[in-house]
Amino acid sequence: MADEERMSEATTPKERTRARILDEAAKAMREKGADGIGVAALMKRAGLTHGGFYAHFENRDDLVAHAVDRMFQDSDFLLKRHLAENAAAKGLSELIDYYLSDETRKRTDGGCPLPSLGGEASRMPAAARQRFSEGIQAFRAALAASLTAFGSPDPESLAASVLAEMVGAMTLARTLDEDAARVALRASREQLKRRIGLPALSN
Template sequence: MPETATHKERTRQRILDEAAAIMRVVGTEGIGVAALMKRAGLTHGGFYAHFKSRDDLVANVVDRMFIETRASLQSQISDGSEAEKLSLFIDIYLSDEARKAPEHSCPMPSLASEACRLPEVARARFNQGIQTMQGIVATSLQALGHKDPQALASSVQAEMIGAMALARAMTDEAQARQALQASRSQLKRRLGLDRETAHG
């Protein structure tokens, strides 16, 4: 019995992994149950052993994407001063690697424009993901002594999401790289991170 449960959980995770990769790149409309299950090497009918509906799948995928993104970012910025960690957070989030690999990156630049059309539960979870990520930035800003860290974090988050979305839309590789570099540089200057890390 435990082995059966473990196998079922592994299968569920495989479906979520495939769906998350698709959703980050082409949005929720790109997730067709039949094609998804085929991609995961499973039968169409097996889908309902793991999810009540397509909307249930989408809500779970949203959760998974934010959990993965948060864990990945935090694992890469665990060391250093608060200024160094926030600076590295910006560098990783707005990296050219993230631009080229939306299937492995934060879902917000890819999905923010369609979040308002997500199923109700998925939209609520997407909103929770936004607030959680914003809270991470706000905590750093508060530790660095910034006034009204929550409002500033909201502005920083919006700029990062917008910068990445625009960079991915650009057809010229050099321009896309330059746009991300400019955003990284200006954000750090605005937050005083260029001074903090230089004196660290």
């Protein structure tokens, strides 16, 4: 979901301010990790004063937990756009193409948080870890539902495997140079589609 859409859903000045803080926190966490988000720097980034932070969050741990929620809202929007609005085969194919695209690789400040933060989730505050786990479960459940509709055998296990491969492929691609990353992502798209039973060709 675009930041502008979220801001338009906020109905009061306080809600709009909170949404702005969370949008900036989510971007900062994707770029620098949970440990790289400081209250003072974040509020400055959001164009707000340090003192205003505590009108919206109890402490930094509370902010991190809600920022994790914000990031998985983006994942939920992505899943609904591709899976809920299309037939199963088309939706799964489009999701794989988008998730493992060069565009997604370059956009490190947005989208699904798993490639950026999966490795450090275990070190997050307890509430953030719980919300991270719930986000993973929701993503996997959405994949399983589409795989069930597609007629895949053992869709639950396949969904867990597909999610792990997508996240791992994107995480790896972001460590490679441009050419190697494109090759790796294309190979992952094709192999995933072949394994699921979808047409393997992609852009």
